[in-house]
Amino acid sequence: MTRPAVDATHDPSVTSWVESANQPGADFPVQNLPLGIFTPAGSTSPRVGCAIGDQVLDLAALAGAGLLPEILVEAASAPTLNAYMALRAVHRRSLRSRLFELLRADAPSEVQEQVAPFLSSRSDVEPQLPATVGDYTDFYASVYHATNVGSMFRPNNPLLPNYKHIPIGYHGRASSVRVSGTKVRRPSGQTKADSDEAPSFGPSRLLDYELEVGFWLGPGNSLGSNIAIDEAEEHLVGLCLVNDWSARDLQKWEYQPLGPFLAKSFLTSVSPWVVTNEALAPFRVAAFERDAGDPQPLPYLSSKDNHQHGGIDLTVEAYLSTAAMRQQGIEPVRLSRGSLRYLYWTPAQMITHHSSNGCNLQAGDLLASGTVSGPEKDSRGCLLELTWRGAEPIELPSGESRKFLQSGDEVIFKGYCESSGRVRIGFGECRGLVV
Amino acid sequence: MTRPAVDATHDPSVTSWVESANQPGADFPVQNLPLGIFTPAGSTSPRVGCAIGDQVLDLAALAGAGLLPEILVEAASAPTLNAYMALRAVHRRSLRSRLFELLRADAPSEVQEQVAPFLSSRSDVEPQLPATVGDYTDFYASVYHATNVGSMFRPNNPLLPNYKHIPIGYHGRASSVRVSGTKVRRPSGQTKADSDEAPSFGPSRLLDYELEVGFWLGPGNSLGSNIAIDEAEEHLVGLCLVNDWSARDLQKWEYQPLGPFLAKSFLTSVSPWVVTNEALAPFRVAAFERDAGDPQPLPYLSSKDNHQHGGIDLTVEAYLSTAAMRQQGIEPVRLSRGSLRYLYWTPAQMITHHSSNGCNLQAGDLLASGTVSGPEKDSRGCLLELTWRGAEPIELPSGESRKFLQSGDEVIFKGYCESSGRVRIGFGECRGLVV
Numbered sequence: 001m002t003r004p005a006v007d008a009t010h011d012p013s014v015t016s017w018v019e020s021a022n023q024p025g026a027d028f029p030v031q032n033l034p035l036g037i038f039t040p041a042g043s044t045s046p047r048v049g050c051a052i053g054d055q056v057l058d059l060a061a062l063a064g065a066g067l068l069p070e071i072l073v074e075a076a077s078a079p080t081l082n083a084y085m086a087l088r089a090v091h092r093r094s095l096r097s098r099l100f101e102l103l104r105a106d107a108p109s110e111v112q113e114q115v116a117p118f119l120s121s122r123s124d125v126e127p128q129l130p131a132t133v134g135d136y137t138d139f140y141a142s143v144y145h146a147t148n149v150g151s152m153f154r155p156n157n158p159l160l161p162n163y164k165h166i167p168i169g170y171h172g173r174a175s176s177v178r179v180s181g182t183k184v185r186r187p188s189g190q191t192k193a194d195s196d197e198a199p200s201f202g203p204s205r206l207l208d209y210e211l212e213v214g215f216w217l218g219p220g221n222s223l224g225s226n227i228a229i230d231e232a233e234e235h236l237v238g239l240c241l242v243n244d245w246s247a248r249d250l251q252k253w254e255y256q257p258l259g260p261f262l263a264k265s266f267l268t269s270v271s272p273w274v275v276t277n278e279a280l281a282p283f284r285v286a287a288f289e290r291d292a293g294d295p296q297p298l299p300y301l302s303s304k305d306n307h308q309h310g311g312i313d314l315t316v317e318a319y320l321s322t323a324a325m326r327q328q329g330i331e332p333v334r335l336s337r338g339s340l341r342y343l344y345w346t347p348a349q350m351i352t353h354h355s356s357n358g359c360n361l362q363a364g365d366l367l368a369s370g371t372v373s374g375p376e377k378d379s380r381g382c383l384l385e386l387t388w389r390g391a392e393p394i395e396l397p398s399g400e401s402r403k404f405l406q407s408g409d410e411v412i413f414k415g416y417c418e419s420s421g422r423v424r425i426g427f428g429e430c431r432g433l434v435v
Numbered sequence: 436m437t438r439p440a441v442d443a444t445h446d447p448s449v450t451s452w453v454e455s456a457n458q459p460g461a462d463f464p465v466q467n468l469p470l471g472i473f474t475p476a477g478s479t480s481p482r483v484g485c486a487i488g489d490q491v492l493d494l495a496a497l498a499g500a501g502l503l504p505e506i507l508v509e510a511a512s513a514p515t516l517n518a519y520m521a522l523r524a525v526h527r528r529s530l531r532s533r534l535f536e537l538l539r540a541d542a543p544s545e546v547q548e549q550v551a552p553f554l555s556s557r558s559d560v561e562p563q564l565p566a567t568v569g570d571y572t573d574f575y576a577s578v579y580h581a582t583n584v585g586s587m588f589r590p591n592n593p594l595l596p597n598y599k600h601i602p603i604g605y606h607g608r609a610s611s612v613r614v615s616g617t618k619v620r621r622p623s624g625q626t627k628a629d630s631d632e633a634p635s636f637g638p639s640r641l642l643d644y645e646l647e648v649g650f651w652l653g654p655g656n657s658l659g660s661n662i663a664i665d666e667a668e669e670h671l672v673g674l675c676l677v678n679d680w681s682a683r684d685l686q687k688w689e690y691q692p693l694g695p696f697l698a699k700s701f702l703t704s705v706s707p708w709v710v711t712n713e714a715l716a717p718f719r720v721a722a723f724e725r726d727a728g729d730p731q732p733l734p735y736l737s738s739k740d741n742h743q744h745g746g747i748d749l750t751v752e753a754y755l756s757t758a759a760m761r762q763q764g765i766e767p768v769r770l771s772r773g774s775l776r777y778l779y780w781t782p783a784q785m786i787t788h789h790s791s792n793g794c795n796l797q798a799g800d801l802l803a804s805g806t807v808s809g810p811e812k813d814s815r816g817c818l819l820e821l822t823w824r825g826a827e828p829i830e831l832p833s834g835e836s837r838k839f840l841q842s843g844d845e846v847i848f849k850g851y852c853e854s855s856g857r858v859r860i861g862f863g864e865c866r867g868l869v870v
Contacts, residue, residue, distance in 0.1 A: 134609065134610055135608055135609050135610050140693060150692075160691050160692060162627075162634075162688055162689065162691065165625065165627075165633065165634050166625045166634065166688065166689055168689070168692075168693055168696075169693065169696055170605070170606070170693040170694050170696055171605070171606035171607055171608055171696065171700070172606055173570055173606055173794060174569065174570050174609070175569055175570050175658075175794070175795050175796070175797050175800070176658055176794055176795055178658070185659045185793055187792035187793050188661075188791060188792060188793075189791060189792050190600065190601050190733065192597075192600075198600065198730060199597075199600050199601065199733070200733070201733050201734070201735050201791070223610075223611055223613070223701075223702070224620045224701075226623075247792070250792065253597055253601065254597065254601055254603070255692075255694075256595050256597065257585075257595060257603075257690075257694070258575060258603055258604065258605040258694040258695065259605050259690075259692070259693040259694020259695075260693065260694075261603075261604055261605055261606065262788075262789070262791065262792040262794065263792075265606070265792065265794040266658075266659075266792045266793045266794055267658070267793075295633060298625065298634070298635070298636050299636070300636050353697075354697070356623060356624060356636070356697065357622035357623060357624050357682070357685065357697040357698075357700065357701045358620055358622050358623075358701045358702075359608060359610070359611055359697065359700040359701055360610050360611055361610070362610050365610070
């Protein structure tokens with residue numbers, strides 16, 4: 001069993017000498033310690049950082065000052081997190097423990113004096129894509145999303161016969177994965193309305209977001225080998241928020257018979273901070289509870305530990321802000337709130353299934369959950385579902401309504417784990433403005 | 436128009452001072468000059484090479500000796516072809532011209548003496564994957580293949596309504612692209628026969644090859660921009676043979692609704708030598724001739740030059756050798772022979788379509804044609820089609836028969852361009868032994 005355990009780094013009584021990390025509702029307390037890549041103000045050299053409160057700690061500087069164990073120096077000094085992701089989990093955990101010791105409020109004052117110069121305000125730095133994405137795979141793990149979408153396109157047959165047996169996924173485009181804040185250019189492509197005789201080429205009119213959770217992988221397996229279910233979390237480095245922007249009109253015309261292609265590959269946005277699997281240890285929950293008539297997972301996707309603790313109780317939210325709302329001083333409005341626990345398949349099951357044919361997973365690969373939708377209407381994770389294909393437009397406080405995204409709309413995702421007796425772990429934001 | 440022109444480097448009267456390049460039927464005459472990556476005997480350092488006859492020329496050594504223009508030195512000295520692929524076409528062409536001048540039979544004897552030490556026998560070196568594959572995209576460009584496969588799975592509706600309007604493709608797995616000669620491990624996965632109640636997990640029983648042609652790309656476009664049809668060939672660096680190994684039983688169960696996934700991602704094999712787009716200039720042909728009732732390509736996929744010269748008359752062949760055949764001294768038997776000219780879409784149309792939504796293509800991306808099947812039975816490019824899903828087994832000279840691949844089977848692809856008055860351009864081989 002390689003799932004991280006709750007240990008001293010989750011102790012809710014510990015605070016940080018970085019005061020902003022101790023504010024109620026802070027995304028990045030000392031129990032979180034997410035990693036990312038940033039460029040300092042006025043620099044173009046990317047560096048590994050750890051978010052703490054409203055600050056970022058420069059890990060390359062920390063390594064340069066001899067404050068990290070030797071085994072971590074190379075990974076901490078690299079321009080991407082790929083080297084960190086390639087480390088064995090035991091070494092990734094040693095980095096977390098070290099950062100926790102350096103940043104806790106009762107760290108010796110000489111330690112605080114040594115570390116403090118390596119902090120910068122996060123508002124002064126530029127977040128970058130955390131890793132060079134080798135391959136990007138998008139799953140379809142929410143049974144609510146699959147059922148909703150299926151019932152629009154195949155009313156008599158919403159959920160296909162394979163869905164409850166096999167984690168459905170497809171290869172996505174790695175080159176167009178970008179960090180939060182990247183502007184969303186409306187893609188052009190072929191579309192054909194049912195009433196049209198022939199398709200035409202032009203800008204998408206049905207631009208949508210998809211609220212997803214990403215899984216950064218490492219160290220991975222070699223070609224021809226596979227990852228057993230109880231070994232899978234050795235390879236789950238951390239999580240992020242993912243917006244898998246989608247052009248529904250392109251998708252409808254192109255996706256038969258080989259799946260989505262250009263409807264998705266124009267942009268995929270990820271939040272900049274990799275919340276480590278270790279940080280989420282206190283928020284593990286049982287795998288999705290299947291209905292009485294549902295099949296049990298096949299043995300290669302099944303273990304007692306996965307069944308009891310394979311889920312993660314991560315809440316994700318989607319917000320919308322239109323140009324008119326910003327002009328009128330109206331705050332972004334929440335469109336949906338869902339949870340990763342609604343996923344029919346656990347992250348470990350997705351990793352194990354992906355490698356089960358001998359496919360090699362690599363450090364820096366990104367898996368995504370597919371749209372996170374839950375059973376209620378306000379937990380539907382995309383406009384296609386929320387507006388039921390445009391039939392039920394969303395009314396906004398600015399007096400506008402939306403079926404799909406308009407230019408000037410900004411979509412903002414947030415994510416967090418909360419449970420009583422535990423310090424809240426936040427994911428920051430994943431943003432994108434449609435231009 | 437960025438399509439390479441026929442020039443002095445295609446002069447059929449020129450021979451090479453490397454005698455083996457002048458043999459009739461040689462794959463690599465001085466008019467070819469394909470590039471690849473190799474490791475010399477006893478070394479693990481990959482180097483850029485050019486195949487000439489039965490030799491390989493070490494381009495890093497050539498650069499080190501000052502025999503290449505300055506602009507090419509970095510690309511020639513790199514451990515992959517990515518830097519070469521990132522060069523503008525004009526510089527890629529200057530490398531071809533330079534190699535042609537150095538290797539032609541009437542090169543000054545002092546040039547020959549300078550260059551000769553940088554040649555090694557190809558049988559002494561180890562070919563490597565030509566480039567780090569950023570993204571791998573597989574198209575479905577043979578209308579014969581699409582019709583054959585469609586008529587097996589959807590007898591009433593073999594060719595979907597979008598096929599003749601839009602180049603169908605999907606994202607493949609980049610991490611499992613390997614060089615020719617990599618052994619093929621039979622993948623395991625979920626399968627479900629029509630007669631089974633539930634799926635089971637185990638080794639694929641319907642292992643197949645797919646005879647495809649690959650397109651190595653560079654320099655590519657930035658995210659949000661696109662590549663116009665008459666600019667597309669600036670980004671077509673060269674071609675190779677591709678075997679998109681497929682597990683048909685996994686594919687059947689998993690592919691709805693998001694397309695092929697683990698049925699393909701266990702291995703994709705490519706031939707080691709990148710035959711440049713320049714080398715193929717004499718073999719350009721008109722784009723596929725559409726039937727009278729077929730739609731014209733939409734304007735973004737259409738140009739006079741593409742219509743008249745967008746096709747490439749590249750013949751591809753698949754051979755099979757079983758363990759018993761090798762034991763009995765029987766030569767590999769040819770299973771099919773097809774041509775890239777049977778593709779419904781040209782390489783330029785695939786490149787332009789792929790970037791039409793703003794998706795960024797990058798140096799080192801690999802596109803593949805999809806299975807190259809033609810109108811005749813002996814031009815069907817995979818066993819699924821050749822044996823009509825196993826209903827018509829292939830009889831082999833060893834007394835065996837095959838519906839799908841067995842352990843010990845070796846699949847060998849060959850490719851070449853031939854036309855009267857032109858020197859034959861060969862692609863070498865793409866091999867894989869099933870273990």
